[in-house]
Amino acid sequence: MEVKKFTVLGAGTMGHGIAQAAVQAGFDAVLYDVSAEFVEKGAARIQKSLAKRVAKGKMAEDEMKTILGRLKTSTDLAEAVKDADFVIEAVPENLDLKKKIFAELDKLCKPETILATNTSVLSVTAVAGATNRKDQVVGTHFFNPAAVMKLVEIICPVGVADKTVEIALDTMKRLGKTPIKVKDTPGFIVNRLLGPLYMTAAQMVLEGTATAEDIDTAMKLGAGHPMGPCELADFGGFDVIQMAQDSVFEYTHSEADKLNILYRKMIEAGRLGFKNGKGFYDYLPDGTKKPFKVF
Numbered sequence: 001m002e003v004k005k006f007t008v009l010g011a012g013t014m015g016h017g018i019a020q021a022a023v024q025a026g027f028d029a030v031l032y033d034v035s036a037e038f039v040e041k042g043a044a045r046i047q048k049s050l051a052k053r054v055a056k057g058k059m060a061e062d063e064m065k066t067i068l069g070r071l072k073t074s075t076d077l078a079e080a081v082k083d084a085d086f087v088i089e090a091v092p093e094n095l096d097l098k099k100k101i102f103a104e105l106d107k108l109c110k111p112e113t114i115l116a117t118n119t120s121v122l123s124v125t126a127v128a129g130a131t132n133r134k135d136q137v138v139g140t141h142f143f144n145p146a147a148v149m150k151l152v153e154i155i156c157p158v159g160v161a162d163k164t165v166e167i168a169l170d171t172m173k174r175l176g177k178t179p180i181k182v183k184d185t186p187g188f189i190v191n192r193l194l195g196p197l198y199m200t201a202a203q204m205v206l207e208g209t210a211t212a213e214d215i216d217t218a219m220k221l222g223a224g225h226p227m228g229p230c231e232l233a234d235f236g237g238f239d240v241i242q243m244a245q246d247s248v249f250e251y252t253h254s255e256a257d258k259l260n261i262l263y264r265k266m267i268e269a270g271r272l273g274f275k276n277g278k279g280f281y282d283y284l285p286d287g288t289k290k291p292f293k294v295f
């Protein structure tokens with residue numbers, strides 16, 4: 001099967017970016033959310049992002065119109081998925097919600113449709129388990145911002161068919177992405193490797209070994225990382241890191257994967273990272289940031 005039509009469920013941070021990547025790559029895409037307000041907001045974000053490219057001279061106005069012409073929005077799930085070849089779910093990180101949606105998708109989609117979840121930390125095997133097409137479910141883990149970031153981790157749940165993985169890899173390539181294959185294990189590749197880096201950076205801040213700012217400078221200039229671990233943790237969000245780290249630790253039982261207490265304390269103090277302007281840094285309204293004094 002050659003994938004031609006995408007449906008993306010959830011028009012938030014990730015969903016709108018995934019739909020944008022699809023229409024920019026020439027696919028037809030339907031962006032679905034539970035209310036007209038959310039779905040229109042997602043479509044407006046896509047339009048704004050493309051308009052920026054036009055303003056910078058990176059895209060012709062006509063091209064933008066053609067791309068936007070490939071995007072449809074919907075608040076009717078049955079209508080949204082009826083013609084889809086590939087459905088990507090990007091709704092909030094809640095296993096019961098995802099399982100409920102996948103059980104519905106299984107009934108509403110064509111028999112050959114491939115179902116994908118963009119989950120960061122949940123078990124793709126558990127999500128697939130809610131369907132009667134367990135061999136046709138994968139994880140497609142995009143990175144934020146999804147329209148720009150090249151990597152997509154293709155997560156292979158227990159029981160997935162080789163053909164499904166092959167189609168997912170090929171489709172992501174046609175989407176302009178670089179897909180890599182990984183077994184359905186907590187953290188997949190990127191978050192599993194980032195965990196110990198985040199944990200060690202937090203421990204160094206806690207011990208007063210160095211400031212968050214100096215740790216970031218060290219890793220940028222000494223290790224060639226584009227962002228330091230504290231900046232990156234702020235960007236990921238401490239609540240998300242907690243969820244990811246707890247599930248990795250439950251799997252590995254390695255001390256290096258255990259959530260550092262500083263993240264728990266930061267969350268208790270109402271500091272979630274960049275998303276609420278409070279992390280290792282305070283993010284100011286003028287777009288600048290200043291280091292936060294933890295103690």
Ligand SMILES: NC(=O)c1ccc[n+]([C@@H]2O[C@H](COP(=O)([O-])OP(=O)(O)OC[C@H]3O[C@@H](n4cnc5c(N)ncnc54)[C@H](O)[C@@H]3O)[C@@H](O)[C@H]2O)c1
Pocket residue numbers: 009010011012013014015032033034038089090091092093094101118119120121141142143144
């Ligand atoms: N934000 C990130 O950096 C990031 C990165 C990789 C993966 N993820 C994963 O992607 C998924 C989505 O995350 P997000 O950051 O885009 O969340 P978000 O909160 O920005 O967006 C979620 C969207 O889903 C919609 N929604 C809620 N219930 C729905 C339903 N029943 N049907 C359809 N839509 C529904 C919401 O209205 C909202 O627009 C999560 O599983 C998350 O773990 C997030």
